[in-house]
Amino acid sequence: MSLEVIDSPRNQHVRFFRSLQRPKGRREHGAFLAEGARLIGEALQAHWPIKAAAVCEELLGGAAAELAPRLSQGPWPCWHMSERAFGALSAEETPQGVAIAAEARLVPLSSLSPQTSELTVGVWELRDPGNLGTVVRTAEFFGCRAMVAIGDCVDFFDPKTVRATAGAVFHLPLALAAPDEVLAWAREHDVVVVAATASGGEPPEQVSVQRPALLLIGSEAHGLPSEVEAAADLRVTLPRRGKVESLNAAVAGAICLSYLAR
Amino acid sequence: MSLEVIDSPRNQHVRFFRSLQRPKGRREHGAFLAEGARLIGEALQAHWPIKAAAVCEELLGGAAAELAPRLSQGPWPCWHMSERAFGALSAEETPQGVAIAAEARLVPLSSLSPQTSELTVGVWELRDPGNLGTVVRTAEFFGCRAMVAIGDCVDFFDPKTVRATAGAVFHLPLALAAPDEVLAWAREHDVVVVAATASGGEPPEQVSVQRPALLLIGSEAHGLPSEVEAAADLRVTLPRRGKVESLNAAVAGAICLSYLAR
Numbered sequence: 111m112s113l114e115v116i117d118s119p120r121n122q123h124v125r126f127f128r129s130l131q132r133p134k135g136r137r138e139h140g141a142f143l144a145e146g147a148r149l150i151g152e153a154l155q156a157h158w159p160i161k162a163a164a165v166c167e168e169l170l171g172g173a174a175a176e177l178a179p180r181l182s183q184g185p186w187p188c189w190h191m192s193e194r195a196f197g198a199l200s201a202e203e204t205p206q207g208v209a210i211a212a213e214a215r216l217v218p219l220s221s222l223s224p225q226t227s228e229l230t231v232g233v234w235e236l237r238d239p240g241n242l243g244t245v246v247r248t249a250e251f252f253g254c255r256a257m258v259a260i261g262d263c264v265d266f267f268d269p270k271t272v273r274a275t276a277g278a279v280f281h282l283p284l285a286l287a288a289p290d291e292v293l294a295w296a297r298e299h300d301v302v303v304v305a306a307t308a309s310g311g312e313p314p315e316q317v318s319v320q321r322p323a324l325l326l327i328g329s330e331a332h333g334l335p336s337e338v339e340a341a342a343d344l345r346v347t348l349p350r351r352g353k354v355e356s357l358n359a360a361v362a363g364a365i366c367l368s369y370l371a372r
Numbered sequence: 373m374s375l376e377v378i379d380s381p382r383n384q385h386v387r388f389f390r391s392l393q394r395p396k397g398r399r400e401h402g403a404f405l406a407e408g409a410r411l412i413g414e415a416l417q418a419h420w421p422i423k424a425a426a427v428c429e430e431l432l433g434g435a436a437a438e439l440a441p442r443l444s445q446g447p448w449p450c451w452h453m454s455e456r457a458f459g460a461l462s463a464e465e466t467p468q469g470v471a472i473a474a475e476a477r478l479v480p481l482s483s484l485s486p487q488t489s490e491l492t493v494g495v496w497e498l499r500d501p502g503n504l505g506t507v508v509r510t511a512e513f514f515g516c517r518a519m520v521a522i523g524d525c526v527d528f529f530d531p532k533t534v535r536a537t538a539g540a541v542f543h544l545p546l547a548l549a550a551p552d553e554v555l556a557w558a559r560e561h562d563v564v565v566v567a568a569t570a571s572g573g574e575p576p577e578q579v580s581v582q583r584p585a586l587l588l589i590g591s592e593a594h595g596l597p598s599e600v601e602a603a604a605d606l607r608v609t610l611p612r613r614g615k616v617e618s619l620n621a622a623v624a625g626a627i628c629l630s631y632l633a634r
Contacts, residue, residue: 152615152616156615240502247619247620247623248619248620248623249614250614250615250616251610251613251614251618251619252612252613252614253612253613253614254614274620275616276616276617276620277616278614278615278616281614281615282614315634348513348630350513350514350515351514351515352511352512352513352516352543352544353414353417353418353512353540353543354414354509354512354513354537354538354539354543355538356513357509357510358509358536358538360623361506361509361510361622361623361626364619364623364626365626365627365630371613
């Protein structure tokens with residue numbers, strides 16, 4: 111088998127992958143970048159639609175080396191690249207030599223009809239990609255139904271978000287919604303809205319929800335808007351015993367989620 | 373009041389602060405760098421020993437502007453710097469114009485004598501500064517007794533760790549220990565050792581500990597060594613319902629901690 115190896119960082123395929131690091135490129139191509147054996151392994155396991163793959167033999171090792179042949183044999187184009195070319199498309203400090211352009215697939219909020227006791231997680235204007243990805247990972251781990259990014263959140267498909275999901279991005283249905291839409295959706299589907307708040311709510315272990323629930327997690331800097339806290343059916347607050355005012359947003363969300371998901 | 377404003381990035385005081393970004397500088401000076409109104413506000417509230425302060429008037433705004441006079445009036449030297457000089461010492465992308473060199477104060481493990489039902493958190497070879505800082509923040513929030521970094525962990529006083537603690541670094545007693553030491557300490561003080569494990573443990577809501585406890589959290593990549601899991605008195609495992617294999621180490625630790633701290 112003879113392989114043509116792309117070496118120029120200006121090659122069109124290198125530029126295509128690299129463009130997916132930015133919102134504009136992701137919008138234009140309807141795709142996002144996922145790198146490394148762990149993420150790509152999850153994409154393959156989930157039969158996620160892949161638009162193209164890139165492999166750099168010089169960088170391969172361990173799990174990435176085992177995975178690379180599956181990328182070469184797929185129904186998508188697979189470009190072989192030199193270390194120089196691959197380095198130019200990668201968003202990683204130490205690239206593993208495998209990357210895919212995965213379809214940027216969201217579900218419409220209206221398609222989510224949660225069943226009894228299913229939990230959906232809504233994040234409100236979360237701005238840190240690592241936090242967003244961590245919440246996706248945690249929600250998927252605890253078997254949540256879906257996740258909704260509400261208002262001006264960071265992108266689910268930012269490379270840092272995708273990395274922090276550890277592959278959960280390929281398993282958990284993800285939706286976008288405007289603030290009004292999400293509350294209307296909850297009413298329509300008889301979903302209990304539970305707001306995670308910094309004060310004034312019940313301890314999460316005392317909350318038991320029999321109907322489908324939507325857990326709302328606020329932004330790092332401002333939490334949830336007060337009108338949303340007020341509009342929620344329930345408010346949960348983690349009891350503070352120490353001196354620091356608050357928890358990291360992803361941590362606070364994860365803890366509330368772990369209680370509600372029981 | 374006439375102020376001498378340092379402008380050169382090569383000035384000795386600028387170099388002193390900048391050196392605290394690196395382990396070598398922190399070791400040499402027994403100090404660490406903390407920046408921004410939130411962190412420094414917590415340091416002042418905790419009456420933490422401060423070796424020196426730096427202020428850049430041009431960068432001040434909001435809470436940092438309110439805090440700056442307290443830095444100028446303290447018993448420590450306070451250096452006024454231009455934007456150029458301050459930028460050279462700062463580890464932040466958008467520096468707020470206030471920084472301190474805080475004493476790098478740890479407590480000896482032997483000084484920790486936990487009382488009934490007090491929880492101490494031990495992290496085992498945690499390598500990500502953000503994760504370590506997040507665990508410090510969470511442990512302090514839930515009123516833990518102290519935190520112990522076991523084996524080859526990232527530094528409590530790395531600027532990224534300090535930032536992720538959101539100031540908890542100034543409130544929670546922090547100790548270092550070798551693997552053997554920490555288990556010997558637990559035996560000596562009648563402390564129940566609880567290992568957070570990826571499988572095979574009890575769900576954390578079923579665990580109730582009346583004696584003082586030590587929660588051990590493993591590294592991001594490898595968890596806890598199997599001999600440590602085996603040596604623990606109890607093992608707790610968060611029940612997985614989804615497809616991703618594991619949670620982020622800081623999140624898993626935080627959830628276990630929230631249950632044990634009740």
